[in-house]
Amino acid sequence: MANCEHENLILKKTSDTFFGETFDFKAEVCQDCGAYIWDDSVENQFNDWLGVLYQKKRTKFQVQFFLSKNAKDILEEFSNNYPGIPNTTILKIFVAVYLDIIEPNENYKKRFDKVIRGEIFESFQKGKFEKFKIQLKPNAFREYTAMAHLAGISLASMVEESVERMLALCVETDQKLREFWIQNIKKEFNRYLKVA
Numbered sequence: 001m002a003n004c005e006h007e008n009l010i011l012k013k014t015s016d017t018f019f020g021e022t023f024d025f026k027a028e029v030c031q032d033c034g035a036y037i038w039d040d041s042v043e044n045q046f047n048d049w050l051g052v053l054y055q056k057k058r059t060k061f062q063v064q065f066f067l068s069k070n071a072k073d074i075l076e077e078f079s080n081n082y083p084g085i086p087n088t089t090i091l092k093i094f095v096a097v098y099l100d101i102i103e104p105n106e107n108y109k110k111r112f113d114k115v116i117r118g119e120i121f122e123s124f125q126k127g128k129f130e131k132f133k134i135q136l137k138p139n140a141f142r143e144y145t146a147m148a149h150l151a152g153i154s155l156a157s158m159v160e161e162s163v164e165r166m167l168a169l170c171v172e173t174d175q176k177l178r179e180f181w182i183q184n185i186k187k188e189f190n191r192y193l194k195v196a
């Protein structure tokens with residue numbers, strides 16, 4: 001019933017699966033096709049459920065990915081400028097800046113055309129890899145999962161590439177890209193760091 005107009009709705013208990021967990025909730029359910037309507041009430045119930053899930057199963061909101069030795073070296077060097085800030089925090093901010101600020105901005109995103117063709121970025125695809133993990137907040141996890149889904153890639157790949165792009169950018173020697181990093185992106189990094 002792909003063309004159902006959902007005209008026959010009743011409020012009832014239903015459930016759905018998110019992140020491999022069952023979400024039980026009350027919603028307007030279509031008597032003809034079984035679809036439910038995602039309205040403000042469902043949104044609120046979902047956020048409550050997500051909050052509880054986050055308390056109980058925090059590891060569900062962790063994302064694991066891999067970085068090459070070169071990427072890791074750049075991360076170490078970068079983190080020397082931020083004493084006392086753990087690498088996981090830096091990685092988390094890299095992901096947030098990339099996905100929240102750069103990804104929605106076509107102009108910013110275009111700057112990476114050159115970055116990802118460079119030697120540095122290429123070096124991230126080879127050599128020895130090490131596992132990294134970041135813990136996301138439920139809302140970020142939800143938002144990034146949807147973004148990855150739209151892009152047709154896994155959340156882990158999206159996170160990994162975001163980190164790699166940021167790491168490649170922060171050591172760019174190209175004049176214009178250096179300015180872009182310092183004037184636009186590093187500022188955002190520092191802004192996120194303040195509230196981390």
Ligand SMILES: [Zn+2]
Pocket residue numbers: 004005006007030031032033034035
């Ligand atoms: Zn329907």
